[in-house]
Amino acid sequence: MKNGPTVNVVLHDARVIDPLSGEDGVGDVVVRDGIITHTAELPEHCAHIDCRGLVVSPTFIDLHCHLREPGFEYKETVATGTAAAAAGGFGVVCCMPNTRPPLDTAARIMSFARILETDARVKVLPIAAVTLGQRGQALVDVRGLAACGVAGFSDDGEYIADNVVMRDVLSQAAGVGLPVIDHAQDGRLVAGGVLHEGTIAKRLKLRGIPGEAEELAVARDIALARLTGGHVHIAHITTARAVQMVRQARDEGVWVTAEATPHHMLLTDEDAIMFNAAGTPHFNNQAKVNPPLRGSEDAAAVVRGIKDGVIDAIATDHAPHSVDDKSGTPGEAAFGISVFDTALGAVLAAADMHGLSLSRVLRSLSVGPAEVLKQGLLCPRLSQGKPANLVLFDPETLWTVDTSRFVSRGRNTPLEGRTLRGRVLLTMVDGRSAYVSGLLCRERVYGGMLSGSEPEIDHASADNTNAT
Numbered sequence: 001m002k003n004g005p006t007v008n009v010v011l012h013d014a015r016v017i018d019p020l021s022g023e024d025g026v027g028d029v030v031v032r033d034g035i036i037t038h039t040a041e042l043p044e045h046c047a048h049i050d051c052r053g054l055v056v057s058p059t060f061i062d063l064h065c066h067l068r069e070p071g072f073e074y075k076e077t078v079a080t081g082t083a084a085a086a087a088g089g090f091g092v093v094c095c096m097p098n099t100r101p102p103l104d105t106a107a108r109i110m111s112f113a114r115i116l117e118t119d120a121r122v123k124v125l126p127i128a129a130v131t132l133g134q135r136g137q138a139l140v141d142v143r144g145l146a147a148c149g150v151a152g153f154s155d156d157g158e159y160i161a162d163n164v165v166m167r168d169v170l171s172q173a174a175g176v177g178l179p180v181i182d183h184a185q186d187g188r189l190v191a192g193g194v195l196h197e198g199t200i201a202k203r204l205k206l207r208g209i210p211g212e213a214e215e216l217a218v219a220r221d222i223a224l225a226r227l228t229g230g231h232v233h234i235a236h237i238t239t240a241r242a243v244q245m246v247r248q249a250r251d252e253g254v255w256v257t258a259e260a261t262p263h264h265m266l267l268t269d270e271d272a273i274m275f276n277a278a279g280t281p282h283f284n285n286q287a288k289v290n291p292p293l294r295g296s297e298d299a300a301a302v303v304r305g306i307k308d309g310v311i312d313a314i315a316t317d318h319a320p321h322s323v324d325d326k327s328g329t330p331g332e333a334a335f336g337i338s339v340f341d342t343a344l345g346a347v348l349a350a351a352d353m354h355g356l357s358l359s360r361v362l363r364s365l366s367v368g369p370a371e372v373l374k375q376g377l378l379c380p381r382l383s384q385g386k387p388a389n390l391v392l393f394d395p396e397t398l399w400t401v402d403t404s405r406f407v408s409r410g411r412n413t414p415l416e417g418r419t420l421r422g423r424v425l426l427t428m429v430d431g432r433s434a435y436v437s438g439l440l441c442r443e444r445v446y447g448g449m450l451s452g453s454e455p456e457i458d459h460a461s462a463d464n465t466n467a468t
């Protein structure tokens with residue numbers, strides 16, 4: 001990773017929330033040479049941050065993002081994508097293998113690891129493909145890839161339609177203790193669809209993607225997880241019935257976990273409509289995402305699933321695209337939303353809308369994903385004597401989404417112009433600054449430089465921020 005030297009800093013009077021220990025109270029966090037330490041051992045030369053009204057928690061872990069390198073560097077690179085992840089408060093991200101070439105062999109994973117060594121700003125855990133070329137047929141070398149340290153297997157973007165392939169990968173992945181992450185949607189029911197099959201699709205006269213495409217696939221995945229004893233993780237779950245199936249399967253002891261995205265928690269197919277000057281409705285390509293934004297009852301059920309823990313994790317499915325790739329007719333535009341820059345704000349907006357507590361949000365962004373990865377050690381904690389893996393954010397500041405200020409190369413979001421609350425101010429990864437907001441330095445830091453804040457990224461400018 002390419003962050004600066006370790007940091008000496010005192011975070012004064014922060015609300016410290018540590019979801020693993022259940023701690024939630026106001027206090028100071030002292031970081032000395034990058035290690036969280038006792039207040040009595042204040043470093044001599046250090047920055048002090050006035051954290052009144054701010055929250056400190058362990059860094060977020062993202063189970064699902066697209067960094068686009070190698071092959072699609074015009075959309076995003078490891079450098080830009082992980083800088084955006086850090087700006088979003090993420091200290092660990094799992095990246096999907098739908099690159100060019102795809103991450104489907106040990107040699108490709110090793111070559112990708114070399115890019116990570118020089119360019120990554122946060123920890124990146126690659127997910128390997130399930131099938132060679134993500135073509136849905138020949139299985140990858142599961143053992144060989146596991147030995148390279150991949151975090152799981154997925155043909156994300158493509159459903160693994162062949163039941164025998166899915167059965168085999170679930171069995172083999174269980175043998176190496178890793179999850180199979182499925183883009184659970186029947187491909188033929190999705191084909192040609194643009195948005196959720198419902199009243200909005202009818203109104204816009206566009207082909208829809210029915211919720212049943214997901215539900216059929218989730219039912220199949222649960223059946224094969226039961227048969228093999230393997231661990232299936234349902235990527236970006238979107239329907240109330242799919243959430244219910246996961247709930248029931250878990251009650252029966254099937255090893256199934258699930259994630260939901262900020263956009264499927266907050267937005268619905270109503271957010272996919274735009275109106276031209278004459279008041280004629282049309283589809284907003286920025287809201288085109290796979291699986292699609294569903295109806296309000298589905299979104300509410302997804303948030304309920306987060307609330308009661310049936311959905312283990314909030315995962316971004318950060319899918320950056322170029323302006324060209326998102327242009328054209330609704331059918332031509334690429335699926336995907338760029339999420340890192342807005343993740344916290346979108347999740348807090350959904351939390352406000354559906355009554356989700358901050359502690360549950362933070363749990364679903366840290367402990368939950370760590371448990372899915374079965375890497376307990378990975379789970380950041382605010383423990384003394386450990387390297388600081390923490391995020392400092394202002395939960396109340398209102399700001400307006402302005403994609404020209406995104407750290408990500410991908411500006412594709414339906415949230416442009418929307419007012420959100422909650423801004424990340426500082427992200428520390430292994431005791432080093434991975435992201436420091438210019439706003440923090442101007443307003444809150446005193447007594448010294450925030451050492452290691454190389455380079456300061458002026459992501460949140462004062463004129464784009466209205467403190468409440």
Ligand code: DOR
Nearest residue numbers: 066157289290319335336
């Ligand atoms: O909307 C999506 N975009 N869904 C996926 O599953 C893939 C992703 C991408 O790679 O752009």
